[in-house]
Amino acid sequence: MVKLDSKIPEGHISEKWTNHKFNMKLINPANKRKYDVIVVGTGLAGASAAASLAELGYNVKAFTFHDSARRAHSISAQGGINAAKNYQNDGDSVYRLFFDTVKGGDFRAREANVYRLAEVSNNIIDQCVAQGVPFAREYGGLLDNRSFGGAQVSRTFYARGQTGQQLLLGAYSALSRQVGLGKVKMYSRREMLELVVVDGIARGIVCRNLVNGEIEKYSAHAVIVATGGYSNVFFLSTNAMNCNTTAIWRAHKKGALFANPCFTQIHPTCLPVHGEGQSKLTLMSESLRNDGRIWVSKKKGDMREPNDIPEEERDYYLERKYPSFGNLSPRDISSRSAKEVVDEGRGAKGQEAVYLDFEDAIKRLGRKAIEEKYGNLFEIYETITGENPYAVPMKIYPAPHYTMGGLWVDYNLMSNIPGLFVLGEANFSDHGANRLGASALMQGLADGYFVIPYTIGNYLAADKPEKLSVDHAEFENVKKQTEDLTKKFLSINGKQTVDDIHKRLGRIMWNKVGMGRNENGLKEAVNEIRELREEFWKDVKVPGNDKDINQTLERVGRLADYFELGELMAVDALNRNESCGGHFREEYQTEEGEALRNDEEYTYVAAWEMEELGKWKLHKEDLQFEYVKLSTRSYK
Amino acid sequence: MSGKHLNLKLKIWRQSGPQTAGSFVDYQIEVSPDDSFLEMLDELNNKLESEGKEPIAFESDCREGICGTCGLVINGQPHGPIPKIATCQLHMRNFNNGDTIWIEPFRAKAFPVLKDLIVDRSGFDAIMNAGGFISVNTGGVPDANEILIPKEIASASMDAAACIGCGACVAACKNASAMLFVSAKVSQFALLPQGKPERFRRVEKMVKVMDDLGFGSCTNTYACEAECPKGISVTNIARMNREYFLAKVKSKELEV
Numbered sequence: 078m079v080k081l082d083s084k085i086p087e088g089h090i091s092e093k094w095t096n097h098k099f100n101m102k103l104i105n106p107a108n109k110r111k112y113d114v115i116v117v118g119t120g121l122a123g124a125s126a127a128a129s130l131a132e133l134g135y136n137v138k139a140f141t142f143h144d145s146a147r148r149a150h151s152i153s154a155q156g157g158i159n160a161a162k163n164y165q166n167d168g169d170s171v172y173r174l175f176f177d178t179v180k181g182g183d184f185r186a187r188e189a190n191v192y193r194l195a196e197v198s199n200n201i202i203d204q205c206v207a208q209g210v211p212f213a214r215e216y217g218g219l220l221d222n223r224s225f226g227g228a229q230v231s232r233t234f235y236a237r238g239q240t241g242q243q244l245l246l247g248a249y250s251a252l253s254r255q256v257g258l259g260k261v262k263m264y265s266r267r268e269m270l271e272l273v274v275v276d277g278i279a280r281g282i283v284c285r286n287l288v289n290g291e292i293e294k295y296s297a298h299a300v301i302v303a304t305g306g307y308s309n310v311f312f313l314s315t316n317a318m319n320c321n322t323t324a325i326w327r328a329h330k331k332g333a334l335f336a337n338p339c340f341t342q343i344h345p346t347c348l349p350v351h352g353e354g355q356s357k358l359t360l361m362s363e364s365l366r367n368d369g370r371i372w373v374s375k376k377k378g379d380m381r382e383p384n385d386i387p388e389e390e391r392d393y394y395l396e397r398k399y400p401s402f403g404n405l406s407p408r409d410i411s412s413r414s415a416k417e418v419v420d421e422g423r424g425a426k427g428q429e430a431v432y433l434d435f436e437d438a439i440k441r442l443g444r445k446a447i448e449e450k451y452g453n454l455f456e457i458y459e460t461i462t463g464e465n466p467y468a469v470p471m472k473i474y475p476a477p478h479y480t481m482g483g484l485w486v487d488y489n490l491m492s493n494i495p496g497l498f499v500l501g502e503a504n505f506s507d508h509g510a511n512r513l514g515a516s517a518l519m520q521g522l523a524d525g526y527f528v529i530p531y532t533i534g535n536y537l538a539a540d541k542p543e544k545l546s547v548d549h550a551e552f553e554n555v556k557k558q559t560e561d562l563t564k565k566f567l568s569i570n571g572k573q574t575v576d577d578i579h580k581r582l583g584r585i586m587w588n589k590v591g592m593g594r595n596e597n598g599l600k601e602a603v604n605e606i607r608e609l610r611e612e613f614w615k616d617v618k619v620p621g622n623d624k625d626i627n628q629t630l631e632r633v634g635r636l637a638d639y640f641e642l643g644e645l646m647a648v649d650a651l652n653r654n655e656s657c658g659g660h661f662r663e664e665y666q667t668e669e670g671e672a673l674r675n676d677e678e679y680t681y682v683a684a685w686e687m688e689e690l691g692k693w694k695l696h697k698e699d700l701q702f703e704y705v706k707l708s709t710r711s712y713k
Numbered sequence: 714m715s716g717k718h719l720n721l722k723l724k725i726w727r728q729s730g731p732q733t734a735g736s737f738v739d740y741q742i743e744v745s746p747d748d749s750f751l752e753m754l755d756e757l758n759n760k761l762e763s764e765g766k767e768p769i770a771f772e773s774d775c776r777e778g779i780c781g782t783c784g785l786v787i788n789g790q791p792h793g794p795i796p797k798i799a800t801c802q803l804h805m806r807n808f809n810n811g812d813t814i815w816i817e818p819f820r821a822k823a824f825p826v827l828k829d830l831i832v833d834r835s836g837f838d839a840i841m842n843a844g845g846f847i848s849v850n851t852g853g854v855p856d857a858n859e860i861l862i863p864k865e866i867a868s869a870s871m872d873a874a875a876c877i878g879c880g881a882c883v884a885a886c887k888n889a890s891a892m893l894f895v896s897a898k899v900s901q902f903a904l905l906p907q908g909k910p911e912r913f914r915r916v917e918k919m920v921k922v923m924d925d926l927g928f929g930s931c932t933n934t935y936a937c938e939a940e941c942p943k944g945i946s947v948t949n950i951a952r953m954n955r956e957y958f959l960a961k962v963k964s965k966e967l968e969v
Contacts, residue, residue, distance in 0.1 A: 207854035218861030250846035
């Protein structure tokens with residue numbers, strides 16, 4: 078019987094975390110070495126957790142499917158990381174960052190978690206600086222800040238356009254230190270394929286060694302999963318090629334609830350699709366919206382070159398519709414607005430694209446200043462498109478980028494399976510229905526550096542879980558189950574490739590479970606996904622064997638999971654008869670086309686329990702908004 | 714955007730495992746000039762898979778030139794003919810119809826081939842584990858703005874920190890030296906006040922592991938800088954040599 082208990086501590090919101098830290102049980106420093114902790118994933122959340130836990134004295138086993146921990150997709154984050162330092166003296170505070178994040182998430186996040194996130198944000202910046210992260214500086218030697226969407230203060234810290242890289246390398250260096258000291262055993266080129274649950278408690282994992290194909294068993298006192306998001310369900314997204322849902326999906330199938338799966342973020346500033354051969358979409362940092370102006374022609378089907386369209390015939394639609402936030406409106410609103418103008422037939426030269434123009438900024442600040450701020454992003458753009466953005470406006474279009482949904486966790490970041498903790502993008506907890514820019518890095522590091530080191534100790538001290546041997550029958554069962562699945566994939570021997578089928582799934586998801594959703598489309602999507610899934614299990618082709626590197630085998634398993642997750646995303650979107658944040662149900666909008674929430678009926682987290690494939694049971698966690706009063710989000 | 718398709722002949726290194734001999738295999742392909750180089754390989758692999766053949770094993774992840782996973786030697790050059798980009802950022806518009814393209818893995822004693830175009834670069838992690846960090850634990854650190862860092866110093870440190878750990882420097886070097894990689898990390902920390910307390914320990918430990926793993930020595934050909942996708946400068950190598958020399962002198966002083 079699943080029972081949801083968010084375990085939000087008592088007290089005023091500003092005291093909850095402090096009180097909770099005091100009330101949690103501790104483990105004596107000398108006893109920590111008696112506990113083994115598995116950490117799956119080495120991105121910001123996983124690497125920071127593994128390093129911090131090892132520093133405390135736990136024995137950590139860290140797993141990544143990459144060749145090195147440093148490759149995790151956190152590295153691609155460009156723009157920056159938020160913190161409530163108020164170094165700019167512009168009115169920022171922990172409370173304001175909390176307020177902005179709750180509002181930005183369209184009132185579908187847990188207040189207590191968000192407050193804690195804002196509270197520890199400042200520690201993150203201190204920690205990263207101490208590690209040697211070379212953040213941008215002012216001439217006086219102090220840290221520099223920039224602005225991001227959904228905020229009217231300047232609170233984003235950055236390292237050129239490579240903030241994610243620098244933060245990840247910081248966490249990776251802390252992790253490397255612990256590997257060198259022997260406190261972390263690093264398992265690279267391992268993909269977690271199953272969670273092992275015995276008597277309802279997480280006891281370990283089963284992985285595939287991606288080099289020799291061995292299925293390996295690992296046990297521990299607790300398992301932390303920090304394996305990122307699932308945007309690649311769309312096939313084309315800004316996520317790295319290997320990002321996948323397998324670790325969290327297989328945990329879901331072992332009983333972990335999946336929360337708000339339909340909350341996906343479509344990022345407004347990505348490069349448009351160039352053709353059928355495209356394998357992945359590229360993000361251009363949202364920071365570009367600090368100085369770039371977004372526009373399309375006022376005329377439908379305008380095929381003129383952008384520089385030939387005179388000022389008075391341009392529609393700077395974000396500035397027009399949302400004068401106070403303008404080009405820095407939140408991501409969901411900016412993306413939907415781009416889709417609207419393209420649907421009206423006003424896309425850039427008839428394409429699915431809008432312009433992001435730096436002409437005014439170059440006139441105002443000079444080319445040198447723009448180069449300094451965005452030089453590397455402009456280079457990326459020119460390399461990919463062959464066009465010079467200093468002379469011709471960039472063309473951008475929204476693309477799947479981040480998933481707010483993920484495994485359900487309580488305030489301690491523990492799932493409903495005792496001993497299974499979920500951090501970073503893989504959990505659902507902090508961003509509600511929409512994530513603000515520069516908040517993903519903040520959450521990943523908050524979870525890993527400053528939350529899990531406290532809460533895991535409390536679990537181990539209070540629950541005193543026993544460690545099982547990997548010879549336990551359940552480990553053997555799960556291993557066998559994994560090997561059988563592999564054999565099945567290899568034996569189908571159909572006619573279609575993994576990518577061809579994945580592209581077809583991606584099109585269903587993008588068209589019907591993407592930026593705009595409606596009841597009919599979602600019902601069609603469920604049926605189409607099921608039909609295609611059947612076809613997949615009959616007709617997919619996986620060459621090679623399971624005894625060495627077989628990248629097709631890696632991808633086919635991930636795709637099998639996307640088929641199931643894709644259906645649940647549609648089911649969740651169908652259940653939520655309202656529009657909020659990244660979830661836009663076309664039936665529920667205001668006269669001006671803005672998202673229309675239904676707070677009466679849907680102020681809850683939808684946490685799904687899988688009963689069998691195609692049948693999920695809904696558990697609701699009601700959300701209370703005691704501090705940020707429920708209101709219509711307005712950025713006008 | 715799309716121009717005429719290109720017809721290309723590919724000569725790709727195939728090697729089934731670390732212990733087996735490899736060879737170049739010929740493939741013919743037609744691609745859009747808007748495709749990236751790796752999208753071309755994706756299309757080729759998709760075709761091979763549809764024919765039930767084993768696709769070409771190659772690694773990539775972010776496809777944005779930042780994760781450092783990809784790395785191919787294209788027509789003899791690590792990451793291909795265009796300077797300052799990673800393989801994943803190379804686009805087919807840089808090739809001509811009818812071209813023959815040679816594609817092979819990074820080659821170095823310390824980077825053994827695992828399969829086809831995939832090599833084992835775990836030596837870089839081993840060097841990092843030895844000293845590629847500032848020894849601070851989580852928590853208990855000063856406020857970020859209590860450490861003043863001149864803008865130029867932060868910027869120079871960032872220049873070095875931009876390394877993506879791809880290994881092109883090793884592949885480009887006739888001695889398979891890892892000096893550019895190691896010196897970039899040594900420089901990033903040596904330049905910053907936070908990195909000063911253990912600067913000598915750090916450089917000694919990292920250099921020792923680098924040598925133990927069989928990376929070659931630096932003979933100042935600057936091939937590494939020329940092929941580095943992030944333009945990491947060889948001045949970092951000079952800085953590391955200074956740091957290393959000072960470390961040796963200091964450790965002698967301490968012995969006295």
